[in-house]
Amino acid sequence: MPERSTKPYLVRAIHEWCADCGYTPYLSVKVDEHTRVPMEYVKNGEIVLNLSYDATHKLTIDNDGVRFAARFGGVSRECSVPVGAITGIFARENGQGLFFEPESAPAVPAEPKAQPGGDPQPTPPPRPRLQVVK
């Protein structure tokens, strides 16, 4: 079984915490060719997305990434962010949450790709680590 990243589990945890507290979950994203976001709102290669249930439609946060539809400037847009592009999730109201070091290459592409005859792309195993959360 390939090593799984803890990141999507932690993203779901903070998203759930925000929902329970009535906070607005903001997702910060390092934009690259694998992310699907409204490019006109990207600044310095980054975008911050409102992941609240009020602001999104068909929100899913699974082990591959985050997908949802949301209105930008009155127009509904489909968004897709692979786990590797997520740099943080936090509450708009107080900034509390988790921030992740950017990954050099996303482990999972934003959209499934046909790979005829090929094996699925393996996820590089994350390094074992110790982590202090203050």
Added chain:
Amino acid sequence: MPERSTKPYLVRAIHEWCADCGYTPYLSVKVDEHTRVPMEYVKNGEIVLNLSYDATHKLTIDNDGVRFAARFGGVSRECSVPVGAITGIFARENGQGLFFEPESAPAVPAEPKAQPGGDPQPTPPPRPRLQVVK
């Protein structure tokens, strides 16, 4: 609504990640008068508990803390760890997980106490913070 700690959400996240990966979730605990654990296994004021579904019975990880029964030396014991006493949760197999700075006083007592005429003990709001997870 009182400010809630993100800690129990993160503990559940790492516990779920361990279960999905087939890892053994270990909970490290700073023992004090609010924790209910087998004292003969406490070393230097700390204990590490196996939180796997195989090793525990009636495991619950809620926003107040962790409760379960487990066998120690062949004898079933009830354990209760308030959220404030949790110092980490990690996979036995590779040490990956999250570690928390010890709190000076647990926010929630290990066992419900009768408080006739009194208000429930308020939870001190955690400080807003930024956090980098490598």
